[in-house]
Amino acid sequence: MAYRLDRSYAWNYSHGPALPRRPGKLPAGPGGRLFDLPLDSTLGIASGPLLNSRWVEAYAHLGFDILTYAAVRSVARPAHALPNIVFVENHEQAAVARSGAHGNQPMTFAVSMGLPSMDPSVWRKDVRRAKDRLGRGQILVVSVVGTPVEGGDAEALALDYARCAAWAAEAGADVIGVHLACANLDAAHGQMLHENTRTSAHILGRVRGMVDRPIVAGLGAFRSPRFLHETMTRLAPWVHGFSLVHGIQRRVVDREGGAVFEGKDREVASVVGADTYAACSRQVEEAIAWRKAGDWHRAILATGGITSVERARASLREGADAVLVSTGALTDPLLAFQFRRALQSAA
Numbered sequence: 613m614a615y616r617l618d619r620s621y622a623w624n625y626s627h628g629p630a631l632p633r634r635p636g637k638l639p640a641g642p643g644g645r646l647f648d649l650p651l652d653s654t655l656g657i658a659s660g661p662l663l664n665s666r667w668v669e670a671y672a673h674l675g676f677d678i679l680t681y682a683a684v685r686s687v688a689r690p691a692h693a694l695p696n697i698v699f700v701e702n703h704e705q706a707a708v709a710r711s712g713a714h715g716n717q718p719m720t721f722a723v724s725m726g727l728p729s730m731d732p733s734v735w736r737k738d739v740r741r742a743k744d745r746l747g748r749g750q751i752l753v754v755s756v757v758g759t760p761v762e763g764g765d766a767e768a769l770a771l772d773y774a775r776c777a778a779w780a781a782e783a784g785a786d787v788i789g790v791h792l793a794c795a796n797l798d799a800a801h802g803q804m805l806h807e808n809t810r811t812s813a814h815i816l817g818r819v820r821g822m823v824d825r826p827i828v829a830g831l832g833a834f835r836s837p838r839f840l841h842e843t844m845t846r847l848a849p850w851v852h853g854f855s856l857v858h859g860i861q862r863r864v865v866d867r868e869g870g871a872v873f874e875g876k877d878r879e880v881a882s883v884v885g886a887d888t889y890a891a892c893s894r895q896v897e898e899a900i901a902w903r904k905a906g907d908w909h910r911a912i913l914a915t916g917g918i919t920s921v922e923r924a925r926a927s928l929r930e931g932a933d934a935v936l937v938s939t940g941a942l943t944d945p946l947l948a949f950q951f952r953r954a955l956q957s958a959a
Contacts, residue, residue, distance in 0.1 A: 635946070649786060655948050844902065889917025
């Protein structure tokens with residue numbers, strides 16, 4: 613694991629990733645474009661793993677070409693207390709914690725981090741450093757998330773998102789990722805923000821009015837294909853693309869049924885990794901099918917359980933414009949190297 617699970621978010625932020633050496637010269641990428649930006653390849657990293665410019669630079673060196681700087685806020689916010697990432701077995705009703713990885717079995721995690729962020733005075737300078745350390749054919753996406761305030765309404769939240777987006781663009785982001793796969797704190801029953809179509813459209817409209825960069829809406833899992841279609845159709849006028857699926861929400865329990873993550877609002881967490889691939893890829897396929905039907909034409913960035921070269925290539929064959937890995941980048945940092953080598957061998 614490139615991220616030390618036994619250490620805090622602050623420790624991992626400060627120390628950077630523990631990555632293997634690249635095994636030789638990086639194979640040439642197959643090329644590609646996203647939002648008319650040239651790429652060496654269309655394989656990248658989703659919001660989450662790249663905590664700062666050190667993480668961005670390290671993974672760019674290994675051949676990932678779409679680098680997403682982890683979600684930033686308009687205020688500093690610490691991460692939840694440890695543990696905040698645990699191995700799990702993903703079941704329909706709940707994710708059950710286990711002691712660790714089982715041999716070479718692909719990994720699945722529950723993540724309860726709380727979307728931490730450094731102060732804007734820190735991350736705005738660091739985003740510029742991250743951008744400066746990328747090479748040709750690589751682009752920087754900066755993910756932004758709004759921070760609700762007590763007594764604030766949807767307009768206040770939308771303006772907060774837009775403020776962060778404007779700062780990210782000024783700092784050098786090529787693309788703005790609007791992270792909507794987070795809890796809607798104004799709703800009951802664990803609703804996610806992307807499930808509130810009206811508020812999500814309002815947020816994206818405010819962001820669109822503040823930046824002159826491509827905008828990607830980061831979405832979580834949907835309850836039905838119809839809801840997916842209705843939501844993406846409503847949001848399409850405000851965005852240039854969609855990134856999905858950013859985790860599946862599950863209760864996370866131990867073998868006795870007790871909560872694994874202690875603290876307020878932590879019973880439900882985001883499950884990511886290998887076991888989520890079947891569910892996530894179905895939703896990506898649904899989105900691609902609706903796009904083919906002609907309702908809207910927006911880029912689709914596939915994510916969710918893509919932990920192997922085979923899965924990445926399958927998503928691209930299906931019609932995704934790009935593939936973004938998350939758990940795959942942490943557990944197999946040489947995935948992009950292997951992806952490029954496999955394409956060369958098949959040519």
